Amino acid sequence: MTNELTNLTLKSALDGLKKKEFSSVELTQAHLDAMEAHRDLNAYILETPDQALAQAKRSDEKYASGDNAPLEGLPLGIKDLFCTKDVQTTAASKILEGFKPQYESTVTQKLLDDGSVFLGKLNLDQFAMGSANTTSYFGNVINPWTRNDGKNSQLVPGGSSGGSAAAVSAGLCLAATGTDTGGSIRQPASFCGLAGIKPTYGRCSRWGIIAFASSLDQAGPITKTVEDSALLLQSMSGFDPKDSTSANKAVPDFTSQLGQSVKGLKVGIPKEYFMDGMPEEIVKLWNKGKEWLRAEGAEIVDVSLPHTKYALPTYYIIAPAEASSNLARYDGVRYGLRVPGKDINETYKNTRAEGFGEENIRRIMIGTYVLSAGYYDAYYIKAQKVRRLISEDFMKAYEKCDVLLTPTAPSAAFAIGENEDDPIKMYLNDVFTVPASMAGVPGMSVPAGFDAHGLPLGLQILGKPWDEATVLQVGHAIEKAAALNLSPYTHQESAA
Amino acid sequence: MDKKTVQKVANLARLNLSEKQENELEQQLSKILGFVEQLSEVDTDNVEPLASVVDIELPLRKDEINDGGYADKILKNAPEQAEGYFVIGKVVE
Numbered sequence: 186m187t188n189e190l191t192n193l194t195l196k197s198a199l200d201g202l203k204k205k206e207f208s209s210v211e212l213t214q215a216h217l218d219a220m221e222a223h224r225d226l227n228a229y230i231l232e233t234p235d236q237a238l239a240q241a242k243r244s245d246e247k248y249a250s251g252d253n254a255p256l257e258g259l260p261l262g263i264k265d266l267f268c269t270k271d272v273q274t275t276a277a278s279k280i281l282e283g284f285k286p287q288y289e290s291t292v293t294q295k296l297l298d299d300g301s302v303f304l305g306k307l308n309l310d311q312f313a314m315g316s317a318n319t320t321s322y323f324g325n326v327i328n329p330w331t332r333n334d335g336k337n338s339q340l341v342p343g344g345s346s347g348g349s350a351a352a353v354s355a356g357l358c359l360a361a362t363g364t365d366t367g368g369s370i371r372q373p374a375s376f377c378g379l380a381g382i383k384p385t386y387g388r389c390s391r392w393g394i395i396a397f398a399s400s401l402d403q404a405g406p407i408t409k410t411v412e413d414s415a416l417l418l419q420s421m422s423g424f425d426p427k428d429s430t431s432a433n434k435a436v437p438d439f440t441s442q443l444g445q446s447v448k449g450l451k452v453g454i455p456k457e458y459f460m461d462g463m464p465e466e467i468v469k470l471w472n473k474g475k476e477w478l479r480a481e482g483a484e485i486v487d488v489s490l491p492h493t494k495y496a497l498p499t500y501y502i503i504a505p506a507e508a509s510s511n512l513a514r515y516d517g518v519r520y521g522l523r524v525p526g527k528d529i530n531e532t533y534k535n536t537r538a539e540g541f542g543e544e545n546i547r548r549i550m551i552g553t554y555v556l557s558a559g560y561y562d563a564y565y566i567k568a569q570k571v572r573r574l575i576s577e578d579f580m581k582a583y584e585k586c587d588v589l590l591t592p593t594a595p596s597a598a599f600a601i602g603e604n605e606d607d608p609i610k611m612y613l614n615d616v617f618t619v620p621a622s623m624a625g626v627p628g629m630s631v632p633a634g635f636d637a638h639g640l641p642l643g644l645q646i647l648g649k650p651w652d653e654a655t656v657l658q659v660g661h662a663i664e665k666a667a668a669l670n671l672s673p674y675t676h677q678e679s680a681a
Numbered sequence: 682m683d684k685k686t687v688q689k690v691a692n693l694a695r696l697n698l699s700e701k702q703e704n705e706l707e708q709q710l711s712k713i714l715g716f717v718e719q720l721s722e723v724d725t726d727n728v729e730p731l732a733s734v735v736d737i738e739l740p741l742r743k744d745e746i747n748d749g750g751y752a753d754k755i756l757k758n759a760p761e762q763a764e765g766y767f768v769i770g771k772v773v774e
Contacts, residue, residue, distance in 0.1 A: 287757055385735070387737060400733060433737075494719075499717075501713060501717055516695070519759055520758035520759065528772075531697070532769070534695050534697035535697050541696075546706075547709060550690055550696070551710060554714075557693060568717075569730030570729070570730050570731070571720055572730075573729060573730065574728060608709055624734060625734030
């Protein structure tokens with residue numbers, strides 16, 4: 186089940202390529218073979234083997250001539266929310282099936298400029314709306330991890346970047362791009378035993394990423410290790426004049442603080458994250474995280490984020506409002522699906538009803554309602570006011586600490602079909618990730634332990650705006666202290 | 682949220698819903714609106730709405746043409762096109 190080349194981290198693969206221990210073509214082919222062997226996970230919507238091998242061949246030539254770029258020859262998976270030139274981009278929706286962008290998103294262009302190889306487009310929740318990757322028009326993604334209860338129930342990989350997480354975990358790419366609006370990088374990373382970081386809002390360009398909720402959407406990496414996250418984020422970050430909310434700030438070296446002692450760092454524990462009915466094993470994991478950092482010399486301080494409980498309801502006004510506006514463009518005129526009607530209005534209505542998924546329709550309806558005349562102030566403006574209070578909570582907390590430590594999600598991966606009966610139950614998955622999205626601050630999930638069924642659980646580190654480097658430093662310290670075997674296959678073999 | 686409101690909002694959002702969908706959405710949307718209702722207990726007097734989390738002033742650029750001239754690319758994904766235009770059904774009788 187294991188293959189040496191697909192088990193490598195991004196960093197070790199880069200070192201191997203530099204030392205010419207193997208070629209990019211060999212590395213890429215190993216991943217293409219693994220993708221074919223694991224189509225049951227449904228992690229990819231589209232595989233692009235020809236393009237990948239052509240890129241790999243060019244990378245091998247670059248290594249031979251010594252002009253290799255920072256990520257030269259490393260095979261990556263791309264969430265199918267990033268527009269890729271001449272390669273189908275769907276947002277996992279029927280309404281965009283067959284859409285071939287005539288341009289490349291800024292983030293993927295940066296990755297290409299840095300020499301990486303694209304293996305294909307990864308499955309996700311439709312228009313990135315979901316927490317279980319069960320809303321894709323192209324079918325559910327399966328988590329490569331299973332419970333050790335012998336029942337073999339198929340588990341969700343989390344969402345919305347579920348294809349990204351499942352693929353990295355199963356060795357179907359070395360690392361992947363994701364996007365995070367309310368937790369869509371951090372929660373799937375937690376569910377699949379991976380590292381994933383949502384940088385500060387404005388760090389990565391949103392240009393060419395299919396928009397869900399523009400004031401929240403951020404790109405980021407999902408990887409096997411914290412070091413890999415730092416490497417990939419380095420390439421993805423930077424100012425882009427084509428995104429008016431992209432920050433014109435220098436990008437620091439994200440690897441510079443990795444391995445540095447956390448001694449003297451102040452780690453805040455927000456008391457509001459202790460929620461009623463929180464599973465015992467999540468509390469234990471959180472305590473373990475505190476102990477690890479304390480043992481390394483960090484100072485643990487209690488802090489308060491008083492508006493935490495209002496983050497989720499605020500999110501479920503702001504995100505649908507922005508989504509209803511962003512998704513208005515899908516009208517069957519310029520691209521994507523068209524379902525003709527007797528007049529133009531009926532064409533719009535037919536196209537949109539048939540093209541969007543159920544969760545998209547739900548959120549467009551909420552968004553349209555809260556933005557409609559008579560409700561705008563009561564819902565949308567009210568939510569934006571509460572958003573300011575949530576954001577101020579973080580800034581006050583950061584007067585007392587450098588980072589915050591919390592659980593990433595209230596549970597480990599659940600079975601497909603669970604939590605489907607009630608939208609709000611599904612929304613509660615993001616209860617620990619949404620507040621940081623509302624505040625725009627950077628956050629990462631790092632694997633820290635296992636639940637009673639042997640499934641991975643993550644801890645979340647939140648940082649000050651623009652201070653991803655310290656988030657990665659603390660993430661790295663937790664990763665080192667936890668020292669886990671995070672292969673879904675060998676972990677379970679060794680536990681059995 | 683009653684059925685009439687669901688129909689009105691669906692029309693605003695240009696969604697052709699089945700009766701089954703209308704009934705489901707009436708229930709689900711009521712539940713979600715009930716959930717967000719808790720915001721009313723937060724005192725937001727004298728709080729400015731927050732539209733953007735980052736302290737970035739929206740940049741201005743010179744008003745000059747710096748892109749364009751590729752109608753073929755723009756039409757590439759059109760469901761229907763002719764003579765360099767998107768084609769839709771008759772709008773004006």
